[in-house]
Amino acid sequence: MARMKFLCDADRCIECNACVTACKNEHDVPWGINRRRVVTLNDGKPGERSISMACMHCTDAPCAAVCPVNCFYTTADAVVLHSKELCIGCGYCFYACPFGAPQYPRVSNFGTRGKMDKCTYCAGGPLADGSAAEYASYGANRLAEGKLPLCAEMCSTKALLAGDSDMIATIYKERVLKRGYGSGAWGWQTAYKETIAI
Amino acid sequence: MRFSLRSLVATFAVAMALFAAVPAFAQQPSSVNPTASAVQERQLLDALRAGTPGQGTTLSGRITIPDASAGNLIQPQGQAWRVFHQGAMHWIGAIAILGMLVLLVVFYMTRGRIMIEAGRSGATILRFSTFERFIHWLTAGCFIILALSGLNVTFGKFVLAPLFGEDAFAAMSQWAKYAHNFLAWPFMLGLVFMFVTWVVHNLPDSTDVNWIKKGGGLVGSEHPPAKKFNAGQKVIFWSVIIGGGLLSLSGVYLLFPEWAGGVLALQFWNIIHGIVAVLLIAAMIAHIYIGSIGMEGAADAMTSGEVDLNWAKEHHSLWVEEKMGKGSIHPHAAAQPAE
Ligand code: HEM
Ligand code: SF4
Ligand code: SF4
Numbered sequence: 221m222a223r224m225k226f227l228c229d230a231d232r233c234i235e236c237n238a239c240v241t242a243c244k245n246e247h248d249v250p251w252g253i254n255r256r257r258v259v260t261l262n263d264g265k266p267g268e269r270s271i272s273m274a275c276m277h278c279t280d281a282p283c284a285a286v287c288p289v290n291c292f293y294t295t296a297d298a299v300v301l302h303s304k305e306l307c308i309g310c311g312y313c314f315y316a317c318p319f320g321a322p323q324y325p326r327v328s329n330f331g332t333r334g335k336m337d338k339c340t341y342c343a344g345g346p347l348a349d350g351s352a353a354e355y356a357s358y359g360a361n362r363l364a365e366g367k368l369p370l371c372a373e374m375c376s377t378k379a380l381l382a383g384d385s386d387m388i389a390t391i392y393k394e395r396v397l398k399r400g401y402g403s404g405a406w407g408w409q410t411a412y413k414e415t416i417a418i
Numbered sequence: 419m420r421f422s423l424r425s426l427v428a429t430f431a432v433a434m435a436l437f438a439a440v441p442a443f444a445q446q447p448s449s450v451n452p453t454a455s456a457v458q459e460r461q462l463l464d465a466l467r468a469g470t471p472g473q474g475t476t477l478s479g480r481i482t483i484p485d486a487s488a489g490n491l492i493q494p495q496g497q498a499w500r501v502f503h504q505g506a507m508h509w510i511g512a513i514a515i516l517g518m519l520v521l522l523v524v525f526y527m528t529r530g531r532i533m534i535e536a537g538r539s540g541a542t543i544l545r546f547s548t549f550e551r552f553i554h555w556l557t558a559g560c561f562i563i564l565a566l567s568g569l570n571v572t573f574g575k576f577v578l579a580p581l582f583g584e585d586a587f588a589a590m591s592q593w594a595k596y597a598h599n600f601l602a603w604p605f606m607l608g609l610v611f612m613f614v615t616w617v618v619h620n621l622p623d624s625t626d627v628n629w630i631k632k633g634g635g636l637v638g639s640e641h642p643p644a645k646k647f648n649a650g651q652k653v654i655f656w657s658v659i660i661g662g663g664l665l666s667l668s669g670v671y672l673l674f675p676e677w678a679g680g681v682l683a684l685q686f687w688n689i690i691h692g693i694v695a696v697l698l699i700a701a702m703i704a705h706i707y708i709g710s711i712g713m714e715g716a717a718d719a720m721t722s723g724e725v726d727l728n729w730a731k732e733h734h735s736l737w738v739e740e741k742m743g744k745g746s747i748h749p750h751a752a753a754q755p756a757e
Contacts, residue, residue: 404459
């Protein structure tokens with residue numbers, strides 16, 4: 221089985237936000253929630269880099285460890301998913317996540333954040349693959365159709381890579397060696413306790 | 419990745435060199451070396467871990483989304499909070515609560531129930547008015563449900579989920595969460611009332627010093643004089659006021675995340691909330707013990723409000739003297755035979 225990951229090659233990302241838009245559209249993500257976002261570091265300075273970030277589908281995921289109702293599960297492809305049926309909206313996964321991935325539909329509403337929402341790696345949720353109910357709660361299930369996450373698939377500069385860890389790491393490594401520079405596999409050290417050795 | 423002082427110094431030197439070199443690159447674009455000029459994740463993370471001044475605690479940048487906190491790219495502290503919450507928090511909770519239970523069992527077996535030495539007199543004296551009893555039970559009732567629903571968040575998935583199954587446990591936890599969120603308000607109201615009503619009787623004074631020196635009558639059989647509240651009860655009062663106050667403050671931040679100002683603050687308030695909660699629960703278990711099975715006649719104070727005169731004389735001699743003067747003894751109110 222594959223070990224699915226995201227990798228954003230910041231030396232290619234042009235901050236077009238198409239991944240953000242594609243994600244919102246593909247999954248009908250509600251107002252106020254962005255499963256993916258693009259952050260620009262050192263904005264306006266030489267060496268500025270933009271990084272597209274979503275849930276990293278961590279190894280030994282912190283969100284899953286702290287959830288008081290055990291609503292997370294890791295798929296055979298190592299994608300971290302959760303059940304909105306079980307979620308009580310306590311906010312703990314958000315406290316634990318190093319990437320700010322978990323979000324809530326009613327943040328400002330006293331005591332009832334609502335069901336947590338985050339990137340599903342386009343892999344839906346615990347409901348029947350491809351069902352209308354699954355779409356309503358979690359969005360499209362592209363993985364079940366044999367497709368990769370849409371954000372990475374439509375990235376115009378191919379900065380955002382999705383796929384098996386070894387495969388995308390090899391692609392990134394080749395790029396770095398060929399062009400002679402690379403700012404790193406953003407988030408990997410934090411999410412997987414290892415990064416790509418070049 | 420091991421971290422040595424030398425690599426720290428090197429990182430810092432590189433960072434400083436970069437910082438100094440930046441304007442030069444800006445003026446001479448032809449000499450740009452993308453590797454050297456680009457922000458490097460490795461460097462930034464190392465600087466975060468080393469707590470390099472000016473680096474803050476978060477890798478963050480500019481974002482086009484109106485929610486500024488979305489500009490936080492990486493905040494590794496969540497992992498430390500996870501380690502606390504799934505580790506130390508469990509130990510602190512288990513030791514505080516189970517430790518207190520063990521202590522009380524040992525105390526009960528060695529000291530036994532503290533009896534009214536002179537036996538019941540049959541005459542009673544009003545210890546707590548209806549209003550005082552109302553605010554006590556308002557706060558206590560809310561506290562018990564807050565404690566149980568809170569502990570469910572900490573321990574439920576280990577203790578209850580295997581019994582009920584995941585679905586029933588999640589449904590129950592949802593209700594527990596609503597109970598926790600809504601009963602927090604009457605609890606806070608009760609705290610305010612208790613503070614206003616009882617604070618004058620809970621200011622420490624010289625009788626407390628003597629009471630503590632004599633072991634409060636808990637060890638030994640002597641009953642040191644006490645006013646309306648003895649030093650032990652004052653400790654309970656202030657634990658509730660201070661502990662409850664901290665729980666209210668931290669809890670309100672958890673309820674209204676936007677007031678806390680970011681995820682790091684929420685982690686902090688959660689830690690405060692969790693630790694104070696289990697400590698206060700332990701203190702309340704002791705309080706419940708001594709107010710019920712631990713001491714004959716004590717529970718009357720918070721049920722009917724009328725305590726036996728002999729009980730009052732033994733435990734709150736100075737208070738009784740003061741009341742006697744005002745003639746608040748009810749000789750026939752609870753005419754039961756002495757035990
Ligand atoms: C006074 C007002 C209080 C407020 C506003 C409050 C609010 C909260 C909130 C929002 C949480 C997060 C979990 C959830 O959403 O259910 C929580 C957790 C918790 N609360 Fe409270 N609470 C209050 C009082 C108390 C009291 C009196 C106790 C017990 C004595 C208590 C014990 C706990 C515990 C044990 C947790 C779980 C801590 C953890 O494992 O992280 N709370 N509280
Ligand atoms: S990025 Fe956050 S939400 Fe995603 S698996 Fe890691 S901890 Fe969980
Ligand atoms: S918000 Fe939901 S998914 Fe996140 S920790 Fe709480 S119950 Fe679990």
